Amino acid sequence: MKRDERGVAYPSPLVMLSVIAVAMAGVAFVATKDQPEQERRVETVASTPTPTTEAAPEPAPAPEPPPEPEKPAVERGKIYVEVYNNTGIKGLAASTAEKISGAGWQVVGTDNWVGTIPAPTVYFPQRLKAAAELLALDLGFQRVQPAVAPMKQDRLTVILTG
Template sequence: MAFPSPLVMLSVLAVAMASITFVATRDQAPTERRVETATIASAEQTPSAEPTAKPTKEPKPEPRVKRGEVYVEVYNSSGIKGLAASTAEKATTVGWAVVGEDNWYGVVPTTTVYFPPRLKAAGKQLALDLGIRRTAPAVGEMKRDRLTIILTTDDPQ
């Protein structure tokens, strides 16, 4: 008499265990409980002498960015003449304190506003003001007391 291969034996054993588990647990109530809307709705429908206090979530205050108090440097990495100057003018028009503009020598993947950690909110705001889609933490030789814009040819300002 030949014995079945170990793979067939393991398959039969796995099917048997799955069947036993299914039969043993099919009539049990679920162990998880949904609390979100059902509990809140039933609590609101129940009349009571005391009004139920609804928990209020205080919105986290957005950091206020004072544009005129944040220094900005604008660099042109696109080869488009005057791009840094025109972008600096736009930033100044909406209230940013542009302190310099120049050419950038190096590789940048796309137009980016770089920010030091303490000026992250300001960097996001500057990007919104100028329509720049990418922001990133300051790198390398960038100054840590200001925002740095590096412009590329992908989306000129």
């Protein structure tokens, strides 16, 4: 009698689970291979706190931040200021120049300004920016801008508006 070799042999369930596990691992590897690594913080949690009898150590004092370098103080008397009137009010530049001189600034000229300025402004060359901010503070002005032509680059220029 001849044996018939027809039929299908099914692998055991253990072999099937192993093949599925390897396939799943391969899929997971391919899906996450371009992902950045993530660090995780592992903390242990005690089931019951243990009482301590010794005092907790004092925390070390925080280091003091390094002192900020001080900006050089602006010497008002060494800064030249020109005052221009951009309004129809006669004598406004002269009266403002007196106020500026009274605060210690060195006013070297007053005149009228022709043009459109949106608000009273102190214009400055780059090296005098701190002085311009201080002069604006002295005058109560909100607007401080870099100097533009034809303004001189060795002094502050104040333009008054209505």
